[in-house]
Amino acid sequence: MLEYNDVTPGKVILMDGAPYEVLNSHVFRKQQRKPVNQTKLRNLITGKVVDTSFHHTDKLEEAEIKTREIKYLYTNRGEYWFCEIDTPSERFNLAAELLGTQTSFLKVNSVVEAREFDEKIIGIKIPIKMELKVTEAAPAVRGNTVQGGSKIVVLETGATLQVPMFINEGDILRVNTQTGEYVERVDKA
Helix, strand or coil: CEEHHHCCCCCEEEECCEEEEEEEEEEEECCCCCEEEEEEEEECCCCCEEEEEEECCCEEEECCCEEEEEEEEEEECCEEEEEECCCCCCEEEEEHHHHHHHHHHCCCCCEEEEEEECCEEEEEECCCEEEEEEEEECCCCCCCCCCCCEEEEEECCCCEEEEECCCCCCCEEEEECCCCEEEEEEECC
């Protein structure tokens, strides 16, 4: 059981029979009153974000989320197909709604972490930084800094990304998958 002040960002609690991830929390005291923990929670099944306050008398149960590694294979008609790492013949699919926006950085044969609740996969967690190849990039024109010295490129997964002017087609970039931003160039074409 968790006390009201143990509900901190990153923890997963059980509320109304569903797992909620704590996005942020703030413990404060209003004048002479008892302390309150004001939190922002995200339902891991539906994705809905709610604001909830916990008082000093509240006891909360921590949700039991299991993780295992799976391999991404391919996409077909809005279904993302995965397999177990040790047994590639055991394939299963997950709907695009379940995976969220992370799918734009999923590379074929990449290993991701599946999150399970009650023996059912409720989402995946991809690595924070991934290396992806640039498939389309406009050439850099000397003196073209009106746009702030950046341009938009297309990555091998189909995602578009704002990058500096010196990035060319064939370069391999390191991308932050949480923010969707360019980090650095790993290999030059």
